[in-house]
Amino acid sequence: MDSTAPTPQRTNPLGMIALAAQGLGKSALPLVAAMFGLRDEFSGIALVLVALAGVGGIMAVLAFLRWHRLTYVVGAEDIRVESGIISRAARSVPYERIQDVSLEQTLLPRLLGLVEVRFETGAGGKDELKLAYLTAEEGARLREVIRERREEEAVAGVAQEAGAEQDSPPIFAMGPGRLLRFGLFEFSLAAVAVMGGLAQQFDFILPFDIWDWEHWMELVAGPGDWIAHLGPWAQALGIMLALASLAVLGFATGIIRTFTREWGFRLDRTPKGFRRQRGLFTRTDVVMPAHRVQAVQVGTRFLRRRFGWHSLKFVSLAQDAGKASHVVAPFAKLAEIDPIIRAAGFEPESDTLDWHRAAPEYRTDSMVLVGGFFVLLALGLGIFVNPLLGFAPVALGMALVLGEQVSWQFLLHATDARQLYSRRGWLVPKSTIASRVKLHSAEISQGPLAQRRGYATLLLGLAGGTLALRGLPVERARALRAAVVESMTGTDFSELR
């Protein structure tokens, strides 16, 4: 279509199928009600079919009406959507308020070659404008149109070679081999728990009572009887087999979940920002403008760190499936992460940084508080319950007090002319790099203990995330704040965007 012609358009008619199917999924309750109401007239399969046809028919009519009544116009200054079956709602979103356009495909629309187009304005959640469903090409075209309109309104000029997006190699991608390794580290027994829960909920469906212990004993005593005769070795083997099957299930769950979520993971640095595509059944395609990245976070987990695997997230105001930060490299080596950090305009941690620790008083106070609690607990148990019981909390308390010492040793922060670095954790280190200019406020906060002992927490206002430097000596907190505020006042908020 001609994008300048202000003719109202409809979404793709195939979308009706997806809408009706969605409606059917959501109307499980009316379906059950219909089946209940019709149970005298029909029975068995016929009942289910009639109820499905009835509710499905209503959904199809509703989907048609919704499709028929929803029109959109790609105008000169804004995009307008009119919708509503009985009432009419007309919404206009000016191009300069559209932060980004994201495309999402769930399973059924994906099979039909359709996308849901969302216009992110920063309004958040259900206030966002979305068009369901357009063809994938139309969605991509709409995104281009809107980006171009926005650029025309922003600083004109800056010739950018559009269309070169897919040709250049991605800055990060994960193939099946990488995904397999990632999946192994995502070991999860959630499936076992879900199966257990389902078995408990729906045990009335099963042909036998799974909680009937004697029944199980009989089963074991029957064909399993010979196992018992084989002696302890065979029993040990049985336990091993049970554990092995649990392990297989756990690994399989992790691998399947990872493959469905991360399949075809690809991160591109396009002229418009970072573009991330991933997903097997639900394919998502998100673009984050590079200048909107507020901070970067490098994290890891206990086991995968032994093998050098880390993850990278971008903190930004835009939401990513309900989470504030965007995962841009879920499973990567540090050597792969550093170039992505640089591409976002940040500098990775270097060896020349002047790392500072929190105040020793802060550590001492946390140790005293933790230790004191366990001493009281030990005294209470020892005096009122059993003297021997008193030893358990003492041991646990000593371990935790030592833990405070270790975590203090690994609680570090540093700053240079442009960035603020925060790092914590010994076995599972996590570090955040924030741009000093992109902070929004700085607060020095002190509790009653901190006031007397001369340390403070520096809380920094970060859009879409939190950044707190705990237990700094007051002088250090003041100096840091003065420096950071100096960077902030140099630039106006509007220049950040």
Added chain:
Amino acid sequence: MVDDEELTPLHPNHVKVLRVVTALATLPFVIVALVLEVRAFLFPGAFMVPVVLAALYVVLRIPLRRYHARGYQMGEDRLRVVKGLLFRSDTVVPFGRVQHIDVDQGPLERAYGLATLTVHTAGTHNASVTLPGLANETAMEMREAIRAHIRRDTM
């Protein structure tokens, strides 16, 4: 450095507002004491005297201390807000990061000619920083001063 400069105290009427609020908060305790007194479980004044004395101390003393712990500082390009007795907080918001500004007056504040200034930032922490106990005119002037710093195109 910023932190060494004198803080501007809030309007003296803020103490009165705080006293009224504190008095309302102590009221339930006084009523309970009164009920116990009427039921006369002990000698006369056993409940009323200590509770009323404690309430008087709290109403007279605490608001004054809280008032002295609070203050603000309007800089060239930033606003600093200090508050808290037990839990002290000392916040700096550069004008260049202010998204929008509110000036609110509750009924009590209006009676004493006071207002509360609230500046909103885009940060998740300190998304809004409030400064209560300003004279209404001062709050208006501060709002205009901060607004003059915010660029037109970001409004």
